[in-house]
Amino acid sequence: MTGLIDPGVRDLRAAAEFTRVARFYQRWHGPAFGGVSGATSPSASPDGLAIAFTGEIRTGLEGHPRFRLCLADGNGIRRLTDPESQVNERNPQYSPDGRRIAFTSDRETPGVQQLTVADPVSGRLRDTPAVDGTVEYLQWSPDGTRILLGVAGLAADLAGGEGSGSVVRGDRAELPAWVPEVDSGISGDHWRGIWIYDLARDSVERVPATGLNVWESVWCGPDAVLAVTSTSPGEGAWYTADLRRIDLAGEAAELVHEPDGQLGWPAASPSGRRRAVVEARSSDRWVVAGDVVVLDTQRGTTVKIETGDVDVTHLQWLDESRLAFLGVRGLETVAGVHDAGSGQTTETWSSTATCGDRYPVASFLPDGSAAMVHSSYSVCPELAWLREGQVETVAGLGHGGADHVREVAGAVEPVHWTAPDGTEIQGLLCTPDGEGPFPLVVNVHGGPVWGWRNHWMLGGAYVRLLVSRGYAVLHPNPRGSSGRGQEFAGAVFGDPGGADTQDYLSGIDALVARGVADPERIGVTGASYGGYMAAWLITQDQRFAAAVPMAPVTDWYSQHYTSNIPFFDELLLADGPHGTAGRYRERSPVTFAGRVRTPTLLIAGTQDRCTPPGQAWEFHQALLLAGVPSTCVVYPGEGHGVRSFPALIDQGARLLDWFERYLPVSPGIPTPAGPPAQQEAP
Template identity: 40%
Template sequence: MASAAQRVGRAVTPDLLMRLLRPSEAALSRDGRQIAFAVTESFSEPNERPRSRIWLSAVDGEPRQVTHGPGVDMLPRFSPDGRLLAFASDREQPGLMSLYLLATGGEGEDEAQPLGRLEGSVEDIQWAAGGGSLVVLAADPGSDRAGAQQATRIVAKDGADDDPDIRRPFRAWRRLLRVDTASGEAAEVGTEGVNVWEFDLRDEGSAVAVVSDDPSESSWYDAYVALLDLDARTARNLYRPRWQLQALCSSPDGRRVAFVEGLCSDRTIVTGPVKVVELQSGEVRELPVDDVGWLGWSDDETLLYAGWQGLGSRCGRIALDGSHTELWSGEATIGTRYVPRITVDARGETVAAVRESAGEAPEVVLFENGSWRSISRLNDEVAGELELPRWERFAWTAHDGLELEGLLARPAGHEGGPLPLVVWVHGGPTASWTWQFAPQYGHSLLLASAGYAVLAPNPRGSAGRGAAFREAVLGDMGGEDFEDILAGVDASVAAGIADEDRVGIFGGSYGGFMSALAVTRSDRFAAAVPMAVVSNWLSFHLTTNIGRFDELFLDDDPYRPGGAYFERSPVAQAPGSRTPTLIVHGELDLCTPVGQARELYQALVDAGVETELAVYPREGHGYVERAHQIDVWQRMRAWFDRHLLREF
């Protein structure tokens, strides 16, 4: 078992963890001399999103903050000559991201100027080659954010509430707009009736894009690759996939488009093999590398990539002939919690990223001479104060002989003997746990600081182990993957790590479903805390904004009597349950609607189970407000303390 070094400092608290800053969206200038990135706070105040600011630096200089909000500043993009920085901000209309320009040579306090007046909320920005215009992807108000982005609706904070709330299909689209950088004049250039999920400019008059004919969040699961003529506003289908798509990019000569295709549960977190389509012939080739989440062309024949590798991540180059050079791999995460990512200059020679590991807080880094050099020092002070647990890779064998792995944390200074164990199940199911500093509210650090061991398993269905492992969950959610988790618990008990009578389980989204299933199917756990839960697959299908997800992953007809929608629903198995259960949910969650939590709560009450339901107003698919993060932790710790630390 590989082990990561521990550090003894102050006991971990939510207040300490919320001092951590989260860099993201690192972007190099075309010449590789400058880097811009967003820095986001770990919390928000009521009715706000977490504040973020744009920082700028020479790659051999000291970063400086160049925007000052007051709300969200994101998506920094350098002009071709590096003199301007475009970015998106909601400073004018909280809740809606607008387009801004900033001179990179400015020394004043936030000299950014708005550019154009767009009707939607900006989600991506690309400069035309000449620098005279930008193409932006903007979501109409009323569009849904992805589950990994809190699964809430995009609305202006000061906009009027819908009264009554009218729903009908085909209301809110994601559109492409061309914006003149001199005048700010904006014009729609996408194809009417085609929803754009992501795009890459091929030249000033055309783009390749991941699109669907329906703008609903659910339609993303059946999106396809298209060539868009931005002047004629027409679309030509290039490729219809079997699975989901991400990281699409056009080759420098415009002859090819590359993308990642893989089975995926959530928009924005696709990983899989790399595919390349020849635009003229339509020929499709698959390159021999898997679990990739980000792509960029180095030249017309070579791609750079970033992806997962087991519990770690990696990046490298792969040529169209399949030859492959790995630049780096290791026990760290390059990118963010869900998305492996690097940024490169126009020649593909300078490489930068956001990087973190179990012992290193997230920072912006530059790849030099085979290793990473820090550009930012955002978290040095707070990271140095935290008492870090002892992390290690933990491996075990499933009942059918499949080798499995996860991350195991034990309290700093623990000298041996069984501990109360809490199992933390990730979402997805096609997400995964990787080496990170304080993932998802830092619950692993908080629990270890409170005296618990924490097992974060990657059961079958997780990313990082190839297509067969990822696809093993199809038609079997809550089946073999649940048995994988039970086998991990048994292995930790057999290894003397865990006290078999003091095991709890929690998780959010798919982890919430698995935690609820553990309550209704097994007596193995002494306490459970399902978050953002799925409890009834039929009512989920009828109320979620991603009904195509359950059709795909359950591989069944929602309306078939006695089928998977019934058999795999925790509420259907609630009678006879005994595990004390705390249910935590966000009131505004569009992905796993709050009714799922209420159904589970009532089913467990009917079964006579000790249960409690905490619903957080203003929250979506997760908990971002400062007071809510503190309350969730306090309730969860009190629940586990009461049921896992009591005398049996």
């Protein structure tokens, strides 16, 4: 057993485990420092020869990476803007004629994205008039004369998948330490709206949409936009959003679809005659996977189209009739095209590898080819074309550090098992080299409506850390996960911590029976809903030797009154917070803290509005009162999940040490009593 750290120590920088984890990340990222090591937001050039994208650049293990406008073509990867600049650039989009790339930049004010237009050949930049807020997304008009801008007020909420907190972090650094945080409800800076930039006039104008908060929008013909809207800008209002056509000339906002569930990824044909949107049971904004609803204004029809059992995560009209889509089916990523004229759907690609970030996305051309960021657990991200069902690599982002971490992080395989009620459950299993049984860590995904995919960053960076140290890591996709249809996704609503509890436990049983997992060395972790389940499972079953819930919910009642998404817990629990009984009490881990015997490390961030840090603290205090070893670690400045260095190093060191302390890789080594449980202050 390696030297153990005192879990109550606030500053670990002198600890051997901290140094080991820092070396791991340095070995991983160091060879790529200063270069492009990650990619998001691909945009296909109309001629099919180049891919514009947002490149991720690190210069050290400090803070967040920088994001820059980049281009991949037959000559490799190049940056299109000043490589020495410290700005962040996002959202690249080729113009329809391929002569320009629109993107956003925070060059004027850090964190505030504004529109810039670039010439991809000369590199010449064209600044545009500022909008009131920060630009979150953009889209060229079909004729290339205007650009639609989705703009958020500076106090608007980030979605949980984006880290929670405000769109632009506050100005605390400029204020004395004694100045309080103040909240008085909704203000003008919380709203999201639409602006239009006119290239010929070099002017921007806000689209009037009085009383509507616009979460997503796209062009719907030359004179309107199709938008997902609500009557309040609060993050919880997204769960009740509808679909509207907003006229650019006036304030008309025609309601075109009221969903059964949540909406995402609106798309409209060039003329606006046909519209489409994904309708799904969802737990997070920007994390929407479900059925495709197509509205034909000429025929006056609204239909859910056939997608071959795919939960769709991306939509794009290729022309007036053909609708391209991407999505998930089980553990596969799938692409297809639906012809709205004939009603026929054609699957064009399926793979156990994937593309995109949280969910599959790509940038399609009219011929059906698509630009994507392709990866798997064993394939470092690469810019690639999907053509005629084949992935053609344009430029890989691999380097010596990526090669090393791939070599030490074992292998991944798909697994499936049967829950006690006969439901088949799928998952992905990462195992180190050598023969089992291994100590097993169950890594529960967030949402709960989301799903693990065979992705380069499967399960988070700490998964490769665990596997490199000899742990097997199971990534289950229980009921509630995407990729199995809306009935499967909806099975968790009204029953969180119910039937899905058995999905996890039966998965452990299956791996023990296979000889993969040692039943005496089982741990559990996860973030968000995964953090909730990591806390819940140890109240329901005594087999767990250690638990690390991250950004958890532990008390649904206090969650309702401190979170920025109180509507969601009512939706998930199918109950209300009032009264002394019901699911708010029956499904809260803190209610059953007296049952727990599992040593627990809780991790949270001070800026998390989705699952506030008080949730971790509440369960920690309950465990201490029950005599259970518990440590609570709250990272300043972090939101819904730890995302910046060196906090990631500290988190990795604490997580590894906790599991090594209570389920060591080498069996038979007695677990030390360790120091008494400590409280870790922010």
